[in-house]
Amino acid sequence: MALLSLQNISKSYTEGSTTVQALKQASLEVAAGELVAIIGPSGSGKSTLLSIAGALLQPTEGTVTINGQDLGNLSPKKLASFRLHELGFILQTSNLIPYLNVLDQLLLVKKMDSRVTKADKAHAKQLLTELGLSDKFKKMPNELSGGERQRVAIARAFMNNSTVILADEPTASLDSKRAFEVVQLLAKEAKERQKAAIMVTHDERMLPLCDHVYRMEDGVLTKEA
Amino acid sequence: MFLAFKELKHAKLRYAMMTAIIVLIAWLVFILSGLGNGLSTLSAATLKNINAEYVVYEETAGATFAKSILSEDIMEDLKKQKDIEDVAAFGASTISVGKTTSKDADDKEDVALIGLEPDAFVMPTVIEGEKLSLSNKKGVVINDTLKKAGYKIGDKLHVSNSNLKVEVIGFVKGETFNHLPAMFAVPETWRSYQYAAPGSDNGLKKPVQAFFLKAPNLEPEKLDKSIDDIETVTKSKAVNGMPGYTAENGTIMMMLAFCIVISAFIIAVFFYVITMQKTQQFGVMKAIGASNGFIARAIVAQVAILSVVGILIGILLTYATALVFPEGMPFNLDPVLVTTYAIVLLIIALLSSIISVRQIVKIDPLTALGRVE
Numbered sequence: 001m002a003l004l005s006l007q008n009i010s011k012s013y014t015e016g017s018t019t020v021q022a023l024k025q026a027s028l029e030v031a032a033g034e035l036v037a038i039i040g041p042s043g044s045g046k047s048t049l050l051s052i053a054g055a056l057l058q059p060t061e062g063t064v065t066i067n068g069q070d071l072g073n074l075s076p077k078k079l080a081s082f083r084l085h086e087l088g089f090i091l092q093t094s095n096l097i098p099y100l101n102v103l104d105q106l107l108l109v110k111k112m113d114s115r116v117t118k119a120d121k122a123h124a125k126q127l128l129t130e131l132g133l134s135d136k137f138k139k140m141p142n143e144l145s146g147g148e149r150q151r152v153a154i155a156r157a158f159m160n161n162s163t164v165i166l167a168d169e170p171t172a173s174l175d176s177k178r179a180f181e182v183v184q185l186l187a188k189e190a191k192e193r194q195k196a197a198i199m200v201t202h203d204e205r206m207l208p209l210c211d212h213v214y215r216m217e218d219g220v221l222t223k224e225a
Numbered sequence: 226m227f228l229a230f231k232e233l234k235h236a237k238l239r240y241a242m243m244t245a246i247i248v249l250i251a252w253l254v255f256i257l258s259g260l261g262n263g264l265s266t267l268s269a270a271t272l273k274n275i276n277a278e279y280v281v282y283e284e285t286a287g288a289t290f291a292k293s294i295l296s297e298d299i300m301e302d303l304k305k306q307k308d309i310e311d312v313a314a315f316g317a318s319t320i321s322v323g324k325t326t327s328k329d330a331d332d333k334e335d336v337a338l339i340g341l342e343p344d345a346f347v348m349p350t351v352i353e354g355e356k357l358s359l360s361n362k363k364g365v366v367i368n369d370t371l372k373k374a375g376y377k378i379g380d381k382l383h384v385s386n387s388n389l390k391v392e393v394i395g396f397v398k399g400e401t402f403n404h405l406p407a408m409f410a411v412p413e414t415w416r417s418y419q420y421a422a423p424g425s426d427n428g429l430k431k432p433v434q435a436f437f438l439k440a441p442n443l444e445p446e447k448l449d450k451s452i453d454d455i456e457t458v459t460k461s462k463a464v465n466g467m468p469g470y471t472a473e474n475g476t477i478m479m480m481l482a483f484c485i486v487i488s489a490f491i492i493a494v495f496f497y498v499i500t501m502q503k504t505q506q507f508g509v510m511k512a513i514g515a516s517n518g519f520i521a522r523a524i525v526a527q528v529a530i531l532s533v534v535g536i537l538i539g540i541l542l543t544y545a546t547a548l549v550f551p552e553g554m555p556f557n558l559d560p561v562l563v564t565t566y567a568i569v570l571l572i573i574a575l576l577s578s579i580i581s582v583r584q585i586v587k588i589d590p591l592t593a594l595g596r597v598e
Contacts, residue, residue: 083512
C-alpha cells in the first residue's frame with residue numbers, strides 16, 4: 001500500500017494578470033520502504049510538488065493522501081500537528097537550530113508535542129548512532145561538517161516516527177562522496193523503518209540509490225524508472 | 226522555556242545587553258518613584274498622616290491653608306452637625322528658629338509651625354518627651370529630623386522676625402509640612418506669630434486656617450450650605466492644594482510614564498528585530514510541525530526572563546543607591562510602590578512582546594524550503 005499518494009495534482013499561481021501553471025496533473029505514489037527521487041531543472045515545479053506533499057501548500061486541484069488521511073479535509077491548525085506527527089523534513093543546509101546541540105535538535109521535535117521521555121532520548125541516541133554521529137551528541141551545529149549537519153537533519157526527520165520523509169535538495173552543499181553517504185543513509189533508514197521517502201534533487205549521480213525516479217519538466221511529472 | 230533558555234545561554238552578549246537596558250530603565254523608574262514618594266512625603270506628610278476625611282476652608286481660599294482664615298467659633302457649629310464625629314482646628318506658618326539670636330542663616334532652621342489643640346484628634350503621637358499642654362503655652366514638639374541639627378528637649382528657641390520664644394518639650398516622627406519639618410504648638414502660640422500684626426486677623430475672634438473633620442458619611446455640599454462662607458473638600462484635595470505638590474508630583478509622574486513607555490518600545494523593537502532575523506529558523510520549525518503557540522511561548526518566556534532579571538537587578542541597585550544618597554535627600558522607597566512599578570514594567574514588557582508574536586503567526590512554513598515560487 002502506498003503511504004503517500006498524490007492524485008492528479010495541479011497548482012496554478014496568479015502573477016499579475018497571467019496565470020502560471022506550476023503543476024499539471026501530477027500523480028505519484030510512494031510505498032513503505034521506498035526512496036523516490038524527483039529530478040528536473042530549477043523552476044520545473046519540483047519544490048511546489050514537495051511543498052504540496054509536505055502539507056505546506058494547498059493544491060489547486062487533486063488530492064493528497066498520506067497514511068490514509070486526505071489532507072484536503074484538515075484545518076490549518078490540524079495541518080501543523082499533522083506535519084509534526086506524520087511528516088519528516090530534510091531541508092537544504094542551515095536548517096538546524098543554531099543554539100541547540102545535536103541531541104537537542106532531535107528532542108526539540110518531541111518538545112513541540114509534549115514532554116521528552118527517557119525512551120525518546122534513547123531513540124534519539126540510537127538514530128544518531130545509526131547515522132554515525134555517536135560521538136557528536138553534545139556538538140553545536142557550527143562545530144559540525146556539512147555532511148554531519150545533513151545527517152543530523154535526517155535523524156531529526158525520523159525522530160517522530162513519521163510516515164513520510166521529504167528531502168529538499170539534501171545534498172546541495174556537499175561534495176559527491178559525502179552526498180553519496182547522506183543519500184545512502186536516507187535510503188537505508190527508509191528501508192529499515194518502512195517509511196516512504198521522497199527526495200528532490202539536481203544530482204543525477206544519486207539516482208542509482210533510489211527505488212524510483214520521476215522527472216519533472218514544466219510542471220509535468222513522468223516516471224522514468 | 227526549553228528554547229528560551231537554550232538561546233539565552235547561546236547568545237549571552239546580545240541578551241546581556243538587552244537586560245542591561247531593562248536594568249537601567251527599571252533603576253531609573255525606581256529611583257524616580259523613591260524621589261516622588263520622598264518629595265510628596267516632605268510636602269505633606271503631616272496632612273497625609275491625619276486620620277480625617279474632610280477639611281473645611283474659608284470659601285474663597287481655593288483649598289489652600291495660607292489663603293484661608295476662619296474663626297474658631299465655627300467649630301461649635303460644626304460639632305453640632307450629626308454626620309461629624311470630631312473637629313480639629315488647624316493653622317500653619319513657615320517660620321525660622323534658632324537657639325540663639327544670631328542672624329546667621331547657618332544657625333537657623335526653617336520649620337513649619339503648626340497650631341493644634343493638645344487634645345485634638347489629629348495631634349500626632351509624641352515619641353519622646355512630653356505632649357503639648359495648655360498650661361505650658363511656650364512648649365512645642367518638633368519632628369525628630371531636627372535632632373540632626375542639634376536640637377534637643379529643653380532647648381529654648383528664638384523665632385526670627387518675632388519676639389516669640391518657644392521651648393522644645395518633645396519629638397514626633399515623620400511629620401513634615403510644606404517640605405519642612407513640623408513644629409507643633411498650641412493655637413495661641415501659633416496665633417501670636419501668624420497674626421502678630423494688628424488687623425491681620427481680619428477682626429475675627431480666635432482665627433484659624435482650617436478645620437479637619439472626622440466624618441466618614443458627610444455630604445460636603447450640605448455642610449457648605451448650612452454654614453456661611455466655608456468650603457469643605459476631601460483630604461486628598463487638600464493634599465493636592467499644598468503649594469508645589471501637584472507640580473512636583475506631575476513632573477515625577479510624567480518622567481515615570483515616559484520611562485515606562487520608552488521601555489515598552491525598546492523591548493518591542495529589540496524582540497521584533499530578533500524575530501525578523503530568525504524568520505528562516507522559525508519557518509523551519511513550523512515546517513517540522515511547531516505550532517505558533519510553541520514558538521510564541523519561547524519568545525514570551527525570553528521577554529519574561531530578561532524582564533524579571535532586569536527588574537530584580539534594578540531593585541537591588543536602587544536600594545544600593547539609596548544607601549549612598551545624602552542624608553537630607555527626599556528619597557523614600559516604599560516597598561508597595563516598588564512592587565507596583567515592578568509589576569507594571571513586567572506587564573508592559575510582556576505586552577510589548579505581542580508585536581513579535583504577531584510576526585511569528587505571519588511566518589509561512591514555506592520559507593523553510595527556501596525557493597518559494
